[in-house]
Amino acid sequence: MTTFLQLVVVGISTGSVFGIIGIALVLVYRTTGIVNFAQGVFAVLGGVFTFELAQHMPLLPAIVAAVLLSAVLATVTAVVAVGIRGRTTHLASLVITVGIALTAEAVLLATFGEVPRSYAGISEHAWDIGGVLVQPQYVLIAAVALIAAVALTFFLRRTIVGQALVASADSPRAAELVGLNIRSIAVIAFAVAGALCALGGALLAPTVPVVYNADLALTINGFAAAVFGGFASIRLALLGGYALGIVEQLVVGYVDPQYNLTIALVVMLVLIGWRSRKELAV
Amino acid sequence: MTALLEVEELVVRYGEAVAVDTVSLHVDRGERVALIGPNGAGKSSLLNAACGVVRPSSGRVRVDGADMTGAAPGALVRRGVSQVPEGRHVFASLPVEANLQLGAYGRFFSLEIISSTLRYLRRKDEVRERLERVYTLLPKLRELRERPAGRTSGGEQQMVAIGRALMAEPRVLAIDELSLGLAPIVVQQLTEFLVRLNEEEGVAILLVDQNAVLAFSLCERSYVLETGRIAVEGSSSELRDRPEVRSAYLGGGSGPT
Numbered sequence: 001m002t003t004f005l006q007l008v009v010v011g012i013s014t015g016s017v018f019g020i021i022g023i024a025l026v027l028v029y030r031t032t033g034i035v036n037f038a039q040g041v042f043a044v045l046g047g048v049f050t051f052e053l054a055q056h057m058p059l060l061p062a063i064v065a066a067v068l069l070s071a072v073l074a075t076v077t078a079v080v081a082v083g084i085r086g087r088t089t090h091l092a093s094l095v096i097t098v099g100i101a102l103t104a105e106a107v108l109l110a111t112f113g114e115v116p117r118s119y120a121g122i123s124e125h126a127w128d129i130g131g132v133l134v135q136p137q138y139v140l141i142a143a144v145a146l147i148a149a150v151a152l153t154f155f156l157r158r159t160i161v162g163q164a165l166v167a168s169a170d171s172p173r174a175a176e177l178v179g180l181n182i183r184s185i186a187v188i189a190f191a192v193a194g195a196l197c198a199l200g201g202a203l204l205a206p207t208v209p210v211v212y213n214a215d216l217a218l219t220i221n222g223f224a225a226a227v228f229g230g231f232a233s234i235r236l237a238l239l240g241g242y243a244l245g246i247v248e249q250l251v252v253g254y255v256d257p258q259y260n261l262t263i264a265l266v267v268m269l270v271l272i273g274w275r276s277r278k279e280l281a282v
Numbered sequence: 283m284t285a286l287l288e289v290e291e292l293v294v295r296y297g298e299a300v301a302v303d304t305v306s307l308h309v310d311r312g313e314r315v316a317l318i319g320p321n322g323a324g325k326s327s328l329l330n331a332a333c334g335v336v337r338p339s340s341g342r343v344r345v346d347g348a349d350m351t352g353a354a355p356g357a358l359v360r361r362g363v364s365q366v367p368e369g370r371h372v373f374a375s376l377p378v379e380a381n382l383q384l385g386a387y388g389r390f391f392s393l394e395i396i397s398s399t400l401r402y403l404r405r406k407d408e409v410r411e412r413l414e415r416v417y418t419l420l421p422k423l424r425e426l427r428e429r430p431a432g433r434t435s436g437g438e439q440q441m442v443a444i445g446r447a448l449m450a451e452p453r454v455l456a457i458d459e460l461s462l463g464l465a466p467i468v469v470q471q472l473t474e475f476l477v478r479l480n481e482e483e484g485v486a487i488l489l490v491d492q493n494a495v496l497a498f499s500l501c502e503r504s505y506v507l508e509t510g511r512i513a514v515e516g517s518s519s520e521l522r523d524r525p526e527v528r529s530a531y532l533g534g535g536s537g538p539t
Contacts, residue, residue: 163373167380174371177359
């Protein structure tokens, strides 16, 4: 039982990061129609930048700077993927994001090397709750994911910029007709999503050391989390992240660690099959 | 005097197919103009080209004499040309009030989002006043302000789409298929509203509709578009009496009106 609870605790923490990436994917997909396969890259960048910057400054400003830097790079990604003239099709954009992800991995390998890096989180002392070890960092990640989801929901529902994002998701055509520039809105979606993932990555690195090629697994897990919410719901994407994180940790603990990505893919396939059946039935 | 909205020898092509073939039309200040014709005649293409949604292959679009050919829809909105699209296209998951506010936000929008937002926020009082004005014109929208626009009836959605366009204080409202899929009583109410809007606020109307009876009764002047060309044009009362118009669009040759 203790082992089980221990795995659940770890699962919620890693699952929160999957949830964050899932939310980011949903945000970008809903506002631009693009599935950003480079989404996980920003989580890796968040970890890498924080690691490098933390050599020169305290952790908190390092995280803030890493998040901002990642948002800038996400903006560049948006411009490349969406295209300046907006004639790029969604499929072409998707392929471009795959290319960006591969390029980013290569650049990270060349500059950062292949050694996993980590840094101290908020506290090294784990709380012992009835034999279950809870690291404060786990709690922090889960809390930040939750706050980020709530804040993002508020942003989308209550602010004019957020509403413009939702509007261009609801009807890109009408958004253009009222005078909104849907390409600048796409850039905002990419930037917010990138910043969110970078924050998740920066918080994850103390518990899971960051490697240059961790983005693919993160993107796939985030994708599975997003599919859980039908690629439409922020709340469900976060819940999907939790569920996936827990299931994967249980597999790691009871079956075999090498199957955890496979599990994400299987979960995703089952959900896609189930979802498409549901939609056909309407 | 230059026309408010003028389309000159406009051609719209989709690949090989010519949707609009050398059409000229104009809407003057405060005028109500209809564009009728059968399905696929090119009415929507013409309207979309006039509103910047579709880029014409040749010809000119002018607003107040200024060349706006190939300009983005936003640029035309800022010049006073707003479109109510076919099928309404409300922002379904957003409340009615947010739909309206976005109509104003779009008007202050330029390429870059931060300065656009600041511009909008600085004019917040103006937007609020405008919102009150639209609520006064369409009181139903005030009742529905909190409701997601997707969960209102077809007629209400048409009001949301019109209200959203009005938030940009247009001088000409281009409406694509006002009556499509709406009950006659709702169409009647919308028509009365548009006449009032036109007479009291001086907003010109360019109406595209398949329903010629509606178009003729709402608009003083009409154009009949057939296979991408203007077949007939003139005052609605005159067109209504033409035998060829009557047999094609008014359901046969029974007595006048």
